[in-house]
Amino acid sequence: MLIIRYETAGAVHVGVAEDDGTVRRLGVPSLGLLLALPTDEIRSVVERSGPAEDGAVKRLPPVDGQTEVWASGVTYVRSRAARREESQAPDVYSLVYDAERPELFFKSAAWRVCGDGEPIGIRPDSAVDVPEPELALVLNATGRIVGYTVCDDVSSRSIEGENPLYLPQAKVYAGSCALGPGIRPAWEVPDATALGIGVVVRRGSGVAFEGTTSTSLLHRTLDDLAAYLFRSMHFPEGAILSTGTGLVPALDFTLHEGDVVEITVDGVGTLTNPVVAATPAAFAWLAAR
Known part of the structure; x- marks a missing residue:
């Protein structure tokens, strides 16, 4: 999987892209806030991804915020x-x-x-x-x-x-x-x-x-x-x-x-x-x- 930033329906989200192209949203508002967490918590957030996005997704650079x-x-x-x-x-x-x-x-x-x-x-x-x-x-x-x-x-x-x-x-x-x-x-x-x-x-x-x-x-x-x-x-x-x-x-x-x-x-x-x-x-x- 890849951790990604993406835009869909005019809003920017953080998610994971599975190898088959499926994109699932993560429970954090930005990649920067994800990277603010300890390693084990980052893995926990990533592995608790939500349901698949059903609309068109535009990928963005994998960096934001204060990073x-x-x-x-x-x-x-x-x-x-x-x-x-x-x-x-x-x-x-x-x-x-x-x-x-x-x-x-x-x-x-x-x-x-x-x-x-x-x-x-x-x-x-x-x-x-x-x-x-x-x-x-x-x-x-x-x-x-x-x-x-x-x-x-x-x-x-x-x-x-x-x-x-x-x-x-x-x-x-x-x-x-x-x-x-x-x-x-x-x-x-x-x-x-x-x-x-x-x-x-x-x-x-x-x-x-x-x-x-x-x-x-x-x-x-x-x-x-x-x-x-x-x-x-x-x-x-x-x-x-x-x-x-x-x-x-x-x-x-x-x-x-x-x-x-x-x-x-x-x-x-x-x-x-x-x-x-x-x-x-x-x-x-x-x-x-």
Whole structure:
């Protein structure tokens, strides 16, 4: 099953989507309030889902309220190599890869997150933009891993490569964060350290880029990443923490408007997003949702 946010009859609800597509409503008003609960209570709420919805359902991004999205960097060998290739200050990436403390950075407020099927953005002032396919941890208010979702940590390689201090502009802008299609409960994932991750970028009738990796190649443990995020931060409605990417195209690849990015994490789901230019007007709908 997947824990989802969805809209039906003009109202937004939290529910579970069964493998056969059946959607059942949960007894909580928001995902944030669900993540405010202890792990055992979250499981109890999820397993007490109600009757099936009988109307049309539109799925929404699996994050709301005060829940924040954060991300990890340089957690795979390929990520370290790619950052060194693009950067004018390559040593910082080798240093953080080998350091005890991981690179963690803020990625998105809940209301700015794009969902499955919704557009993602590439910056008009960037020469090289790439998808970053990642497993994302869903953490409750005490920092426990209670689920997993798929993240596209869309990034400007050219802006970050110019100067590491430009990381926020390379990583945080309209359409730069997509999550979905829902949250796979942690108790349904036997081993999150051995999940295949794949990405396909479709361009017209062809494939512009594709690749696969595995969470088994992560340089850091999932619990360690979560623990560092919660060291000096309080998340009353939990947090989403993306765990970094092991799939980075060569520097001669960049996303184009009209591309479609498909990211699959085995056992979690597939996230699909078309690509548009990240102008303020193109993503004004996020604030009105």
